[in-house]
Amino acid sequence: MSKLSQSPSMITTDALARPGRRDRNMQDKHGRIFQAAAALFEAHGYAGVTTQAISERADVGAGTLFRYASSKDELLLMVLNQALRAALAQGAARARGLRDPVDIAVAMVAPILQLGGRHAENLAVYQRQLMFGAPGEKYRNEGLALLAGLEAAVAAGLLEQAGARGLPARPELARVASISIFGAAHLAVSRASTGAHPGHVPMDDLRAQVRQIVDGYFAGLATEGPA
Structure with missing residues (x-):
């Protein structure tokens, strides 16, 4: 009996869940493209x-690739998105x-900077795109x-810490502080890729900037009194 002639009750859940041949072929090609792009970008950098x-x-053919x-920019984004997702986790x-x-x-936020340590050029292009x-x-x-x-998670962490200190919950202030922290990380990545401020360790500078932002956030909440 063919699947087309089977009643719905005779088609198992496993059969419905299994991808068809076309889907498997697409997944296989996507996987090969991802692995090829990741290996080449890691070995030669974006420009190479x-x-x-x-x-x-x-x-795969060029038409299939596209x-x-x-x-090429999208291929780099595809590869570094996966790397960033794992690093952020x-x-x-x-x-x-x-x-x-x-x-x-x-x-x-440090994983953003650490990705640049593997290949600064790739991360600089990733940022630009x-x-x-x-x-x-x-x-x-x-x-x-x-x-x-990431910004939302940093803001949530700041709100949790404020509550633990008996300070008022101000989600908008936490959101702005998280944007500032992300901005500091973004600038640290740019410095690492351009060689600006030689003699300074980007991660150390990032920590100092984050401390200023966090201290300012809590100081602002403290002026409003306890929660």
């Missing part, structure tokens, strides 16, 4: 990689074991969503 090299390594990512896990609000905030890339591109939107989630 071409879409032709990626398609050849992935064993169905999964519209440009690790940072959040480390933050859960900390008590000092500065340590917590630094643990959450997130800021100035074409609106509506899939992987740019995914990256922006990751960073928006």
